[in-house]
């Protein structure tokens with residue numbers, strides 16, 4: 575299959591975007607949420623797939639144990655604002671595998687688990703009106719940008735990444751798909767301060783002790799598990815298990831070139847140390863301090 579050329583970034587209401595996430599804008603904004611919908615919101619590469627698979631196992635692992643090994647994560651947890659590359663708005667094939675609003679509308683399962691990378695100000699208002707629960711996952715900026723760089727190298731549906739120094743520079747300027755990491759993590763953090771329906775998770779905490787974070791998630795969602803169920807979820811969301819599982823490792827995605835880099839790449843905290851030079855790190859830290867002065871949000875870059 576011939577793939578369309580890589581998309582270009584453009585400014586969309588103050589946020590850098592590509593058309594795959596703006597083509598269906600009206601339908602996204604008018605999306606009708608249901609009160610029991612659960613949203614998994616993240617800046618790209620912060621642990622979306624990890625928490626999506628965790629929630630899917632939590633809700634459907636018992637009733638449909640085959641689901642996690644037969645349905646790609648993009649079908650189990652549709653990506654709200656996504657429209658398939660190469661298919662202009664209005665002519666899209668609205669199957670569940672394309673993600674998107676239409677797929678979510680048709681989902682029979684309850685609760686619906688819905689993925690989004692939207693910054694908080696772009697979230698469709700129906701989610702707030704319905705008082706839906708939202709799990710936001712954030713990852714420290716250094717590991718986040720490294721993961722994003724490798725993703726853009728291997729995903730032909732993303733803009734050309736260029737070389738590492740220029741990618742890092744553009745990350746600091748917020749010229750990434752879904753905009754500035756700083757605005758994203760801070761915007762959701764502020765929203766969380768007044769909205770108890772938002773659980774703010776950290777990738778680093780998950781990496782440190784996913785059992786403990788699973789317990790936090792269950793308590794937020796009002797779920798209780800038997801010890802056996804709990805062990806099954808913990809095992810199912812391990813990095814090695816998810817890397818092997820073709821329903822979570824994106825090996826079925828035709829836009830990703832695994833010869834360049836796998837989707838489930840390293841899954842580590844601190845991998846940034848093998849990418850940043852000493853001077854890139856110093857420069858980054860300086861800008862980071864400035865951009866994070868007026869927030870109580872704190873990240874760990876190693877565990």
Ligand SMILES: Nc1ncnc2c1ncn2[C@@H]1O[C@H](COP(=O)(O)OS(=O)(=O)O)[C@@H](OP(=O)(O)O)[C@H]1O
Pocket residue numbers: 616617618619620621622623624717720721722724725781811812813814816837838839840841842845
């Ligand atoms: N189970 C588990 N354990 C540890 N790490 C995990 C796990 N699942 C996904 N990952 C890592 O998360 C990174 C992908 O992030 P996302 O799923 O948010 O990507 S996406 O935005 O949906 O494209 C990507 O990070 P990097 O390896 O650093 O590139 C994945 O490897």
